[in-house]
Amino acid sequence: MEIKRFAAICLLSxxxxxxxxxxxxxxxxxxxxxxxxxxxxxxxxHHAFSHPDAPFRICVFGENPFGNALxxxxxxxxxxxxxxQADYIASQEQISLCQVLYISDSEQIRLEAxxxxxxQYPVLTVSDLDNFVPKGGMIQxxxxxxxIRFLIDPTTLRENGLEPNANLxxxxxxxxxx
Amino acid sequence: MKNRIWKYLGGLAALILGAPGVMAxxxxxxxxxxxxxxxxxxxxxxxxxxxxxxxxxxVFDGLVNRRKVKVAxxxxxxxxxxxxxxxxxxxxxxxxxxxxxxxxxxESVPGLHVSWDNLYSPIYSIRGLQSLTNPEVxxxxxxxxxxxxTAGNRGSAWGGMPIRNIARIEIIRGPGSAVHGADAxxxxxxxxxxxxxxxxxxxxxxxxxxNQTYDTWALHGGTWAGMEVAAAVELQDSDGPxxxxxxxxxxxxxxRTGTSASFAPGSVQRQRQRxxxxxDVSRDHWRLRAGFQGRDKLGTGPxxxxxxxxxxxxxxxxxxxxxxxxxxxxxxxxxxxxLLSFQDRRFEMDHVGLFPPGTxxxxxxxxxxxxxxxxxxxxxxxxxxxxxxELDGLYSGWRGHVLRLGAGYTYDDAxxxxxxxxxxxxANLKPIPPxxxxxxxxxxxxxxxxxxxxxxxxxxxxxxxxxxxxxxxTAGLRYDEYSDFGNTFNPRAALVWQTTATLTTKLLYGxxxxxxxxxxxYVYNNIYRGxxxxxxxxxxxxxxxxxxxxxxxxxxxxxxxxxxxxxxILFTPLAGTTLLHAExxxxxxxxxxxxxxxxxxxxxxxxxxxxxxxxxxNEYEQDVGxxxxxxxxxRGDWLLWPNWYLNAQGNWISSRNRQPGDSRPAxxxxxxxxxxxxxxxxxxxxxxxxxxxxxxxxxxxxxSISPDIPGDLPLPGxxxxxxxxxxx
Numbered sequence: 077m078e079i080k081r082f083a084a085i086c087l088l089s090x091x092x093x094x095x096x097x098x099x100x101x102x103x104x105x106x107x108x109x110x111x112x113x114x115x116x117x118x119x120x121x122h123h124a125f126s127h128p129d130a131p132f133r134i135c136v137f138g139e140n141p142f143g144n145a146l147x148x149x150x151x152x153x154x155x156x157x158x159x160x161q162a163d164y165i166a167s168q169e170q171i172s173l174c175q176v177l178y179i180s181d182s183e184q185i186r187l188e189a190x191x192x193x194x195x196q197y198p199v200l201t202v203s204d205l206d207n208f209v210p211k212g213g214m215i216q217x218x219x220x221x222x223x224i225r226f227l228i229d230p231t232t233l234r235e236n237g238l239e240p241n242a243n244l245x246x247x248x249x250x251x252x253x254x
Numbered sequence: 255m256k257n258r259i260w261k262y263l264g265g266l267a268a269l270i271l272g273a274p275g276v277m278a279x280x281x282x283x284x285x286x287x288x289x290x291x292x293x294x295x296x297x298x299x300x301x302x303x304x305x306x307x308x309x310x311x312x313v314f315d316g317l318v319n320r321r322k323v324k325v326a327x328x329x330x331x332x333x334x335x336x337x338x339x340x341x342x343x344x345x346x347x348x349x350x351x352x353x354x355x356x357x358x359x360x361e362s363v364p365g366l367h368v369s370w371d372n373l374y375s376p377i378y379s380i381r382g383l384q385s386l387t388n389p390e391v392x393x394x395x396x397x398x399x400x401x402x403x404t405a406g407n408r409g410s411a412w413g414g415m416p417i418r419n420i421a422r423i424e425i426i427r428g429p430g431s432a433v434h435g436a437d438a439x440x441x442x443x444x445x446x447x448x449x450x451x452x453x454x455x456x457x458x459x460x461x462x463x464x465n466q467t468y469d470t471w472a473l474h475g476g477t478w479a480g481m482e483v484a485a486a487v488e489l490q491d492s493d494g495p496x497x498x499x500x501x502x503x504x505x506x507x508x509x510r511t512g513t514s515a516s517f518a519p520g521s522v523q524r525q526r527q528r529x530x531x532x533x534d535v536s537r538d539h540w541r542l543r544a545g546f547q548g549r550d551k552l553g554t555g556p557x558x559x560x561x562x563x564x565x566x567x568x569x570x571x572x573x574x575x576x577x578x579x580x581x582x583x584x585x586x587x588x589x590x591x592x593l594l595s596f597q598d599r600r601f602e603m604d605h606v607g608l609f610p611p612g613t614x615x616x617x618x619x620x621x622x623x624x625x626x627x628x629x630x631x632x633x634x635x636x637x638x639x640x641x642x643x644e645l646d647g648l649y650s651g652w653r654g655h656v657l658r659l660g661a662g663y664t665y666d667d668a669x670x671x672x673x674x675x676x677x678x679x680x681a682n683l684k685p686i687p688p689x690x691x692x693x694x695x696x697x698x699x700x701x702x703x704x705x706x707x708x709x710x711x712x713x714x715x716x717x718x719x720x721x722x723x724x725x726x727x728t729a730g731l732r733y734d735e736y737s738d739f740g741n742t743f744n745p746r747a748a749l750v751w752q753t754t755a756t757l758t759t760k761l762l763y764g765x766x767x768x769x770x771x772x773x774x775x776y777v778y779n780n781i782y783r784g785x786x787x788x789x790x791x792x793x794x795x796x797x798x799x800x801x802x803x804x805x806x807x808x809x810x811x812x813x814x815x816x817x818x819x820x821x822x823i824l825f826t827p828l829a830g831t832t833l834l835h836a837e838x839x840x841x842x843x844x845x846x847x848x849x850x851x852x853x854x855x856x857x858x859x860x861x862x863x864x865x866x867x868x869x870x871x872n873e874y875e876q877d878v879g880x881x882x883x884x885x886x887x888x889r890g891d892w893l894l895w896p897n898w899y900l901n902a903q904g905n906w907i908s909s910r911n912r913q914p915g916d917s918r919p920a921x922x923x924x925x926x927x928x929x930x931x932x933x934x935x936x937x938x939x940x941x942x943x944x945x946x947x948x949x950x951x952x953x954x955x956x957x958s959i960s961p962d963i964p965g966d967l968p969l970p971g972x973x974x975x976x977x978x979x980x981x982x
Contacts (some may be wrong), residue, residue: 101288102315103305109292110300117297139334140755141320143806144282149288164755166724181322182332182752184719185656191651207583222304247297 103121106224107144107204107217111176114200114215115155117244120175121237124198131161133173137190138180140164141204168193179203179213187211198237209251214238227251265961284857285806286729308353313891313899314860316346318807318852325394325424325444325730327716328433328658329648334758334801337718337728337748338430339813339848341366343423345452350891350901352930353948354461354469354975356415356423356445359789361905364848365866366441367882369957370967372557373568374524375412380427381815382844382870382881383440386959389768392430392437394444394751396543398576398595401437403638403668404703406771411570411601413528418459418471419486427848428815429766429795432730434744435712439793447543449534450475450482459942459979465524467492467975484534493526494553497968504561504610511623515612517562522968523553539581547572559608560962561810566606566631572599583844587651589799597640607631608677615677617688624688628676633674633692634702641665646714654720654978661713668772673702678780685780700779709737716746724752734767738775742767742790748838756803766793774823774836782825785836793819807854810920816845842878844870858893876914880921880958883909899932907955916961924955942979947972 111134125132134146146162153160159218163174168190171177177199179190184205191212194201201214208216209229214236216227228248230240292300321344326336333340341363353359357368357376369377371386372529378384378391392399395415402409423445430438453475461469471488504516529548534541552568576595584590610614611629614622646660674692679685681698695701716730728748735741746764753759767790777784799813819842825834846868854860865886870878877883889903911920930946949955949972956966 101292101303101305102319105285105288106292106300106303106305109289112293112299113297113300117810136755138752138755139320139332139758140803143635144285145289145806148286149293166752166755168723180332181320182335184331185718185726186654186723188653189720206912211321224303224305225301244297247301 103219103224104142105145108142108149108201110224110226111146111178111202112149112153112160114176114202114244115160117241118200118233118237119241121198124175124237125158126173129158131159132175133163134163134176134178135163135165135170135174136178136180137165137171139182141180171199172197174199176200176202179205179208181205187213191196195236200233200238215248225249271530281637282806287906294814295506313346313350314854314857314893316344317860317891318809318854325426325430325442326433327718327730328646329656331716335726335750335752337746337750337762338426338764339428339760339762339797339799339815341425341427341936343425345421345448348417348420350899350932351889351903352928352932352975352977353417353945354463356384356417356420359417359423360425360443362887362903363425363427363864364864364887365868365885366425366845367885367907370555370959370969371407372555372560372959372963372967373410373552373558374522374967375407375410375602376414378441378443379881381817381846381866382868382878382883383817383819383842384881386932387771388436389771390440390729392434392442394434394442395545395574396447397444397593398574398597398642399437399640402520402599403640403666403708404636404772405707406437406769406774408603409570409572409599410603411549411552411568413526413547413552413570415445415547416469416471416488416490416530418457418488418529419447419473419530419532420546421446421452426833428762428791428797429744429746429762429764429817431744431766432714432716432732432764435710435734435744436767437843439766439768439791441866444929447532447534448473448475448484448486449536450477450484453484455981457979457981459977460754461975461977463474463975465493465495465669465970467494481535481537482601484532485502486530486532488530489530490526490528492524492526494522495524495973496521496524498522499556499562499963499968500965501963502556503960503962504613507609507613507615511614513612513614513625515610515614515629517564517610520562520564522555523562523564523566524555525551525553527551539579541578541580543574543576543578545572545574554606556959556963557608558603558606560960561607561609561613563607563610566603568601568603568606569603572597574598584647584831585784587649589648589650591644591646593642593644595640595642599636599638599640601634601636601638603632603634605631605633613650615725618685620688626677626689628689628691630675630677631692632673632675632702635670636703637670639667639669639693641667656718658716658718659714662711664708664710666708666710668703668705668707668811670705671701671705671961673700675914679778683778702777702779704776706735706772706776708769708772711735715933725851726750728935728946736769737791739770739788740787758801760797760799760801761768762797762799764795764797766795768823770823777836781832781834783828783833783835788823788836789821789838791821791823791838792820809852811850812847814847816843818843841873842870844868860891862889863887872914874914877911879911879913879916881910882907883911894931897933897935899934901930901932903928903929910958912958918961918964921956921958921966922954924953925951926953926955927951942977942981944977945975946977947974949973 150160321342324330326338377388387407426442430442438571457473473486475484500519502518524634527550532545538904554566557563574597579592609630609711617624643666645664649657673695679700718728749761770788795817797815807810821838822840828835848866886906892900927950932944952972953968959967
C-alpha cells in the first residue's frame with residue numbers, strides 16, 4: 077500500500093511542475109555563450125569572409141560536446157549584418173571557412189595539425205584541452221571553483237590578423253607564449 | 255509474488271516511459287531559457303555564473319555528460335575515442351544509487367554481472383566469462399592489481415570494498431592485456447580513490463542497515479605544508495545477511511553414510527568487520543599513497559568446503575605503499591610516469607571447518623570410513639608481498655601520432671605459508687591417520703600451496719595514429735616474460751572513426767592472457783594435483799562498437815563482440831586415479847551484444863537503461879553455464895522536491911543454464927529493485943541524508959555455486975538503510 081502511495085507521489089512530481097527549480101547552467105551552456113560572444117570583442121579582417129554575405133561561422137571540430145546549446149546560442153544572432161551560424165566539422169579542409177574554431181577534446185591527437193592549418197587563416201581557436209595556449213592555441217577555457225573562465229594569448233591572435241578589444245583583455249586571464 | 259513484481263515493474267516502466275513525452279519538450283524549453291538568460295549577461299557577469307560542473311553536482315547532467323577514460327590505452331581520452339569498450343562510474347553515480355560497496359554499483363555496467371563464490375567474494379562475470387576463482391577480470395586500485403598469487407582471485411578474504419573514498423571507476427569490457435598484462439582477460443576494473451581536490455574539506459558520516467550493519471567514515475582533503483593531502487577512514491561491522499542453506503555438502507554425505515553431522519538447514523555466515531584507511535599526499539610531480547585494508551571475523555558463507563561452518567572465520571591485513579612521479583611535460587613532447595609500489599598481505603584462517611564434527615570420511619583400510627569427532631578442519635596462513643616498478647612515456651612530437659612506450663618489473667613473493675590440518679596428506683605425502691589431531695605441515699611438500707616466487711618483466715609499445723581527418727588507428731603490443739610459466743605477446747588494434755559529429759564507430763581486435771595461479775601450478779594434496787608446465791590461457795576478441803549522441807541529452811551506445819578462448823586451464827580427472835590434474839585443455843567461444851541508453855529527460859529526471867546478451871560455449875558447443883545469457887539494468891533519478899532526490903534501480907538476470915553435466919534445472923531468473931531517497935543541497939552541501947531499501951520486493955535471488963549446495967547460494971532478501979553525512 078505504501079509503495080503505491082510512494083509511486084503516486086513520484087508520478088505526481090514527474091507529470092506536474094510542482095515547483096520551479098532555479099536554472100543552474102552547465103559548463104557547456106556557458107561555453108557555448110562565450111563562443112557566441114567573442115565576436116563582439118574581436119575584429120576579423122575583411123578577407124576572413126569568402127563573400128560580403130557570408131555567415132559568421134562558429135565551428136566545432138570533432139565530437140560535439142555542446143548538445144544543442146551552441147545552436148541555441150547563435151539562433152537569431154547577427155554580427156555586422158552577418159548571420160551567426162554553428163557548424164560541426166570533421167575535416168581540416170573546412171577550417172578556412174570558420175571564424176571561430178572550437179577544437180573538441182576528442183581531437184587531442186591531431187591538435188598540432190589542426191592548429192597548423194588554422195594558423196594559415198584568420199580563425200579564432202578555442203579549446204578545453206590542457207596546455208592549449210602553450211601549444212599555440214588562442215583561448216583556453218578552464219574552471220575556477222564552479223565558474224568558467226578563459227586564458228587568452230593576444231599575440232597569437234594578432235599574428236593571425238585578429239584584433240582583440242581592450243575590454244576582452246581586461247577581463248580575461250592574459251598569458252603569453254613568447 | 256512474481257506477478258506482484260511484474261505489476262510494480264510495469265508501473266515503474268510506465269512512470270519512466272510515460273513522463274518523458276511531457277518532459278522532453280520542457281527540457282528543450284528550459285535549455286533555451288537558460289541560454290537566453292546567459293546571453294543577457296556581459297562577460298564579467300558570465301565569469302561569475304556558478305555552473306554545475308557536471309560530474310560533481312548535477313546527477314542528471316552527470317549521467318549524459320561525456321566522460322574521459324584512461325584505462326583503455328594509458329592515455330586520457332574521451333570515452334568515444336578510447337580504443338576499447340569502456341564504462342565510467344563516478345562518485346556521483348555511487349552516491350545517487352545508495353550503493354554501500356563496490357560490488358553493488360558494478361551491476362550497472364552492461365554485460366557485467368556480480369556473482370559470488372563460496373566465501374561470498376565477488377565473481378565479476380563479463381560477457382559470460384566466469385569461474386569460481388574469477389581470474390578473468392583484473393581489479394586494480396589506482397592502477398595496482400589486487401590479484402592473488404595463490405588462487406588468481408582478489409584474495410579469499412577480500413571482503414569487498416567500501417565506496418566513500420572512490421572518485422571514479424573505469425571499466426574495460428573486453429581484453430586489456432596489451433596495456434595491463436596478465437588477467438586483463440574479459441575485463442579490467444580500475445578503482446581510483448579520491449585525491450584532495452575530490453574531497454575539499456572534511457566529511458563524516460554513518461550508515462545503519464539491516465542485519466546489524468554499521469558503517470562509519472571520515473574523509474579529509476586539503477593542503478598542508480605545501481602538499482595536497484587526502485585521508486580517508488572507513489569502518490564497517492556487520493552480522494551480514496542470514497539466508498538459509500537447506501542442504502550442503504555434508505547433508506549429501508550424511509545421507510550416504512547415515513550420520514547427521516550437517517549444520518544444514520542453517521544460515522550462511524556473512525559477518526564481517528572491515529577497516530579501510532588511505533592517505534594520498536602529492537606535491538608537484540610526486541604522489542605518495544599508503545593504505546590499509548583490514549578484514550576480520552569474516553564468515554565462511556556456506557562453508558569453505560561447501561559445508562556450513564558456524565565457527566570458522568577468516569582475516570586478512572593488506573598494506574600498500576606506492577610512489578608515483580608524473581610529469582606531463584618533461585620536455586615539450588614527452589610526458590612521463592614512474593610508479594613504485596609495494597603491497598603486503600597476511601591472510602589467516604583459524605580452525606576453519608571443512609566438514610563438521612561427526613562427519614564420516616573415507617579412509618584406506620576402513621571400508622565404513624572414519625568418523626571425525628572434531629570434524630575436518632584446517633588452519634591456513636598465507637603471507638605474500640607484491641613489488642612493482644612501472645615506467646612509461648608518451649611522445650607527441652611526431653605529428654599525428656601519440657606514442658606510448660613503457661617497461662616494468664614485478665616481484666611477487668608468497669613468502670610464508672602455514673598449514674595445519676587433521677585430514678589429507680602428511681609431511682611424507684601419506685594419509686594423516688584418523689583422529690590424531692592437527693598436523694603442522696609448514697615447509698613440507700604437503701603444505702597447501704608452497705612458498706614460491708613469481709617474477710615478471712614486460713615492455714610495451716602503442717601508437718595512436720590520426721592517419722586522416724576523423725580516423726584514428728591505435729596499435730599496441732606488449733611482451734611479458736614470467737619466471738614460472740614462460741612468455742607471452744599480446745597485440746591489439748583499434749580503428750576509430752568519427753563518422754559524424756555525433757556518431758563514433760570503432761572496430762577493435764585484442765588478445766589477452768590469464769596467468770596460471772600458484773594453486774594451478776603447485777597444489778599437491780589427496781584430490782588436486784598442480785601442473786608446473788601449464789601455459790597461460792589465451793583469448794582473442796573482435797568488437798564493433800557505436801557511440802551516438804542521439805540528441806541534446808540522449809546518448810546511445812551499442813556493441814557486438816566475438817571471442818575465442820584457448821588453452822583453458824581446468825582440473826581434469828587423472829587417468830586411473832581419483833585425482834584431478836591441472837591441464838590446458840579445451841576452448842570456449844562467445845558472442846553477444848550490449849546496448850545502453852543514457853537520457854537526461856528533463857532538468858529534474860534522468861534515465862539509464864542497458865541490456866546485454868552473451869552466449870559462451872565450449873568446444874562441444876555446450877553452453878558453459880552459470881552466467882546470465884540476458885541481463886538488463888534500469889536506473890531512474892528524479893528531483894522530487896527541491897533538494898530531495900529519488901533513485902530507483904532494477905536489475906534483471908535471466909537464462910542461466912547449469913554447467914555441462916549438471917542435471918539440475920536451469921537457475922531461476924530474478925529481478926532486483928532498489929529504491930533510495932536522498933536529501934542534498936548541492937550548493938551548500940553540508941547535510942546529506944538518505945534512506946533506502948534494497949531488494950524492495952524481497953525477491954528470491956540465487957547464484958549457482960556447486961552441485962554440493964543443490965539449492966544454490968542465496969542472496970539477501972529485503973534490506974533497509976539510513977545514512978547521514980555532514981561536511982564542514
